[in-house]
Amino acid sequence: MKRFGAHVSIAGGVENAPLNAAAIGADAFALFTKNQRQWSAPPLSEESVEAFRRHCAAHHFDPDFILPHDSYLINLGNPDPDKRRAATAAFTAEMERCHALGLTKLNFHPGSHLGKSPVPEALTNIAEGVRAAIDAVPDVMAVIENTAGQGSCVGSSFAELGSLLEKIDRPGRVGVCIDTCHAYAAGYDLATGEGYESCMTEFAAAVGWEYLAGMHLNDTKGGCGSHLDRHAPVGDGALGVETFRRIVTDPRIGSIPLILETPEPDRWADEIRLLRRMAAE
Numbered sequence: 001m002k003r004f005g006a007h008v009s010i011a012g013g014v015e016n017a018p019l020n021a022a023a024i025g026a027d028a029f030a031l032f033t034k035n036q037r038q039w040s041a042p043p044l045s046e047e048s049v050e051a052f053r054r055h056c057a058a059h060h061f062d063p064d065f066i067l068p069h070d071s072y073l074i075n076l077g078n079p080d081p082d083k084r085r086a087a088t089a090a091f092t093a094e095m096e097r098c099h100a101l102g103l104t105k106l107n108f109h110p111g112s113h114l115g116k117s118p119v120p121e122a123l124t125n126i127a128e129g130v131r132a133a134i135d136a137v138p139d140v141m142a143v144i145e146n147t148a149g150q151g152s153c154v155g156s157s158f159a160e161l162g163s164l165l166e167k168i169d170r171p172g173r174v175g176v177c178i179d180t181c182h183a184y185a186a187g188y189d190l191a192t193g194e195g196y197e198s199c200m201t202e203f204a205a206a207v208g209w210e211y212l213a214g215m216h217l218n219d220t221k222g223g224c225g226s227h228l229d230r231h232a233p234v235g236d237g238a239l240g241v242e243t244f245r246r247i248v249t250d251p252r253i254g255s256i257p258l259i260l261e262t263p264e265p266d267r268w269a270d271e272i273r274l275l276r277r278m279a280a281e
């Protein structure tokens with residue numbers, strides 16, 4: 001069964017995330033496990049971890065449907081070896097926080113070559129960092145998100161994600177998250193039936209459905225191929241409600257967390273209701 005949620009706030013502590021998700025009628029959610037604007041954070045307190053697990057259990061949130069997101073500051077593709085080492089350490093620490101919380105996935109953006117290294121080299125650097133973290137922390141899957149291809153960010157094409165999976169070479173410990181806004185911005189025309197099919201055919205060939213571990217359901221204010229990462233509420237952007245109907249009724253998309261990162265939290269409950277209704281039709 002497809003499950004729906006949003007990237008909810010952890011203000012006051014990570015233990016509030018499952019409560020915030022329950023309040024909008026979600027049966028999945030995403031969260032940061034620390035302030036995403038800071039490099040390091042004090043370790044999670046025992047009380048916080050215990051309360052998080054208790055709140056998840058009370059509201060029936062299964063770890064498979066919780067998709068934590070790492071800090072935006074981490075760039076595993078940094079061409080500077082010292083900075084890349086620091087990024088790998090920070091990414092490993094994020095995985096450890098997930099593991100402490102009993103979570104089984106960590107969603108991240110592959111990274112950027114900063115205009116200083118060719119794409120294949122950046123992909124190799126990213127793969128090395130991910131593999132080091134996977135080998136250091138058990139049970140947490142690294143879930144690579146496609147990007148809008150803005151600036152020097154890599155990973156906007158499914159071919160690049162497929163290449164990353166191959167280079168990481170840890171089947172079962174890596175997955176992929178498709179962000180609909182990013183895919184459209186990268187040039188996959190999800191807004192038409194034909195475009196949707198060709199996008200998913202390419203995904204199946206370059207990545208494979210077995211790797212799909214989650215999706216971010218965002219409408220978009222940018223055009224197809226614009227490389228603009230501007231999320232919009234479901235139905236308010238260029239993708240439109242029909243695109244989301246295709247997704248939630250697509251039998252190839254299995255039992256995974258489908259997460260809103262849309263900009264108006266007041267509307268999340270309504271957006272979830274709409275998605276769930278379309279999925280049931």
Ligand SMILES: [Zn+2]
Pocket residue numbers: 145179216261
């Ligand atoms: Zn996303």
Ligand SMILES: [Zn+2]
Pocket residue numbers: 179181182229230231
């Ligand atoms: Zn985005």
